[in-house]
Amino acid sequence: MMTEIEHELRRSASRSDALPDLAESASAAGLLDVAFATLDSPLGTLLLASTPRGLVRLAYVDHEDADSVLEQLAAKLSPRILAAPRRLDEPRRELDQYFAGARRRFEFPLDWRLTRGFTRRVLQATAQVPYGATASYKQVAAQAGSPLASRAAGNALGSNPIPIVVPCHRILHSGGGLGGYTGGLERKRRLLAVESGQPQLTEP
């Protein structure tokens, strides 16, 4: 049975304080391997993660569960992961501008560590396709050194860890078909629409 004093101890201990911010001191101490933050966008909530090298991951959280994205990052990169919105100020600002139609290219650095081999080459070729333009799967496969591997290029694009920023939405079938998209075809359509100068994105 809980005595009166135990009850008092529990009750009075349950008040919460404003907690000191750990993310910035961890970052200053070089102990923050992966910083993450979310961003509300016209395409839904985005999860952004960066390493000291640059943006390493972007996910549509209504498409991929945020917790599982973070768990994957813990397993693949480092479990030293903290919510650190200020570490992502620059990508968030540029993405806001992009969605508002006020930015055509991103300036912040990328960390390609989650990709390798052919996939990385395909994605890096994709990163060269300018705003408002499109390319075919075959073209990026050729750029990546394997002109016949357009199907493999499709798979590579499907595993793009940094959609929107690495613009896999700009890659279409040679015949003009949309192909696939990590965040669902509707998002691909809307991204292409905003880049072709059509009315700005509004909330879904």
Add this chain to the structure above:
Amino acid sequence: MPRRRVPSLVRLPPFQTLLDAHGADVHRFLVATVGRLDADDCYQETWLAALRAYPRLHDASNLKSWIFTVAHRKAIDHVRSRRRAPVAVGAELPEPAAPAATPPGGAGETDDDLWARVRELPPKQRTAVALRYVADAAYDEISAVMGTSEQAARRNVHEALKRLRTEYRR
């Protein structure tokens, strides 16, 4: 033959998960053990030390005990370093005497009185009470954190309650 990377046996959750689950309790534990004034510093030291050691952790089965063990050590270090801190004699004007009890929880004087009493308990009793009633720790967790037997953990809590009951009057 090229050596394959051996996958880690322990699957460590993102550190933020730990902070979300125990951050507030660790802070309250430190307020109860080192006082409000120093709790923020100890909190930072605790979590930074934990973050530093985290990737090398071999056992992720009781992260709560682990983080409170770190916090407990930081609290001890803190009390020791304070004791060692040189006292300036005549060099500076002495600070006005601080109030005896620093409130652990802000408002509500009776609660503060109670936790001020807790801070006057012998260190082991104080820590055991804080773990029990702030962190809601089971006795086996208290014994794991404090490196004592479970029996000693029970005794520390029991003695503390006995003392508080006689000293604490509302």
